[in-house]
Amino acid sequence: MARVARSFFPVTALGPGRRLGVWFQGCPIACPGCMSRDTWTADGGREVPDAWFGDVWAAASTRGATGLTVSGGEPTEQPEALLALLRAVRSAAVPPGADPADVLVYTGRELEDFEALVPGGLGLVDAVITGPFRVAEPTTLIWRGSANQRLHLTSDLGRQRYARFMTHRPDRPPIQVVVDEHTVSYVGVPRTGDLVRMEQSVRTAGVKLGRPSWRP
């Protein structure tokens, strides 16, 4: 079983291509300024069986997913569930004519901690972005929230797909806005001040917001 905060397809703002995004629930790291405070509590989100990972990946793959991005919350808090998700994607058949899917994992821990907490996990991923979010260390590097966070390429596929992004600094960070019946979600890694500006634009457009997930 796993606790997940949400999943979404297609994610285009956290890794290359069109990706399945899975956000794990629960994070004890509690970085000041985290934009995903709603994923902190270990009993939030929803519980899913391991088989759900295979189903949600199969659905995304059928729709042309080029990769998986795992975020949170802190994925290493649920090592067995994380391994179940990674194995489900790795063991899935690649659709005819498609390129193999790559896997990117975000963790607030360092790479050696990831290895220790999720034994065998590094062999199942292509890229890992490590380190806690530090609000006082802004960066303009793509997909990273603060300058201390590192992008590690852990496979040939990872090096092939991500090497050109190691030092890429876009003029504006890629951000998606996902709206459902009750929630407006921002997918991506905003820069300092972006969330406040986006919130103001949404309110100016007449949308009534509840409590944003990034505010204590």
Ligand code: SF4
């Ligand atoms: S930024 Fe990531 S590691 Fe830090 S508190 Fe938020 S979810 Fe946890």
